Amino acid sequence: MKKNYMNPYLAGTMLGIVLLLAMFISGRGLGASGGIKYCVVSVVGAVDRQHASNSVYYNKYFENGQKPLKNWLVLEIFGIVAGGFISGAVSKRLTFKIEKSPKISNKRRLIFAFLGGVFFVYGAQLARGCTSGAALSGMAVLSTAGFVTMIAIFGSAFAFAWFFRKNWI
Amino acid sequence: MGPISSSFIFPEWLEMLAAFLIGTGFGFALEQGGFSSSRKLAGMFYGYDTTVLKVFFTAAIVALIGSQLMSYLGLLNLNQVYVNEFYVAASIVGGVIMGAGFIMGGFCPGTGICALSIGKIDAMIFVAGGLTGAFLFAESYPLIQDLANASYRGPVRINESLGLSSGLFTLIIVAAAALMFWIAELAEKRFARPDITAEI
Numbered sequence: 001m002k003k004n005y006m007n008p009y010l011a012g013t014m015l016g017i018v019l020l021l022a023m024f025i026s027g028r029g030l031g032a033s034g035g036i037k038y039c040v041v042s043v044v045g046a047v048d049r050q051h052a053s054n055s056v057y058y059n060k061y062f063e064n065g066q067k068p069l070k071n072w073l074v075l076e077i078f079g080i081v082a083g084g085f086i087s088g089a090v091s092k093r094l095t096f097k098i099e100k101s102p103k104i105s106n107k108r109r110l111i112f113a114f115l116g117g118v119f120f121v122y123g124a125q126l127a128r129g130c131t132s133g134a135a136l137s138g139m140a141v142l143s144t145a146g147f148v149t150m151i152a153i154f155g156s157a158f159a160f161a162w163f164f165r166k167n168w169i
Numbered sequence: 170m171g172p173i174s175s176s177f178i179f180p181e182w183l184e185m186l187a188a189f190l191i192g193t194g195f196g197f198a199l200e201q202g203g204f205s206s207s208r209k210l211a212g213m214f215y216g217y218d219t220t221v222l223k224v225f226f227t228a229a230i231v232a233l234i235g236s237q238l239m240s241y242l243g244l245l246n247l248n249q250v251y252v253n254e255f256y257v258a259a260s261i262v263g264g265v266i267m268g269a270g271f272i273m274g275g276f277c278p279g280t281g282i283c284a285l286s287i288g289k290i291d292a293m294i295f296v297a298g299g300l301t302g303a304f305l306f307a308e309s310y311p312l313i314q315d316l317a318n319a320s321y322r323g324p325v326r327i328n329e330s331l332g333l334s335s336g337l338f339t340l341i342i343v344a345a346a347a348l349m350f351w352i353a354e355l356a357e358k359r360f361a362r363p364d365i366t367a368e369i
Contacts, residue, residue, distance in 0.1 A: 011202030012227025079192015088287030116274015117298020127263025152264020
């Protein structure tokens with residue numbers, strides 16, 4: 001029998017304390033999309049070093065012999081996987097499944113999941129942070145960028161919700 | 170006085186361990202809050218489940234009040250804590266693209282990674298899309314770098330732009346969050362979808 005989720009205000013408090021700890025220890029907030037970027041940069045560098053060295057974008061990540069995978073943000077992602085797994089194990093939610101509305105096919109769900117991932121991380125690279133790094137961590141330090149990004153993300157998702165309603169309701 | 174990283178040079182292994190442990194706490198809190206479920210996350214935008222708003226804003230105000238308090242008590246030097254740099258156009262356009270990705274995919278990057286850890290296959294595909302998105306951004310960077318770097322304002326704080334003290338602005342945010350929590354509770358009743366919430 002799977003357990004219920006934690007009370008959202010309690011879970012939010014826990015998340016806020018983790019964010020505060022990150023600020024206190026590292027002087028930076030939380031992040032997720034940055035680690036995804038470093039994984040990609042690392043793979044591109046390994047597959048085609050020439051291309052990486054010639055690109056204005058990749059080049060900066062390989063200066064001074066740096067290794068993009070040995071990075072705070074990448075280790076944080078591995079941590080998210082571990083923490084999510086521990087929580088899922090404790091609450092008996094570990095199971096392989098495609099979560100979707102019964103009204104749509106698995107294929108449709110996965111196509112939209114893929115497209116959503118492409119859009120989200122593309123936008124996060126442009127805005128220099130996602131919901132964690134820009135919106136949440138940004139708001140916690142009162143950064144204008146954090147508030148603007150947060151409003152743009154949620155406003156846009158509400159504005160587009162009608163077009164994708166069949167996927168969810 | 171914190172942040173610790175400003176006064177103490179971490180050996181590499183300790184820095185990596187700290188990053189991993191903070192990530193672990195992050196992933197644990199997200200999963201406990203229900204952020205490993207795309208239908209729960211998407212519920213925010215149709216009103217039947219507003220967990221996203223409650224968890225997100227509670228976390229933001231806890232960290233905001235906590236850091237302001239620690240600064241006041243001399244435990245944390247906020248001038249040493251990273252403030253996001255504000256590129257006006259990139260923040261808005263990037264945010265709009267992210268919102269579209271959110272409603273299509275049902276996850277954001279952090280929640281997608283969290284959800285794949287408990288076996289959600291849709292989350293694995295979302296993160297594969299995310300890796301593709303990062304690759305496409307890197308490859309298309311020469312075409313959009315003007316937009317990405319336009320209207321740069323530096324690491325500005327919103328309360329300073331408005332001429333308010335950080336304490337007063339924090340109070341305003343807490344009041345706004347309380348109001349949103351109240352609206353969220355009302356929305357969950359008004360737009361209730363027991364058929365969906367029973368499954369998630």
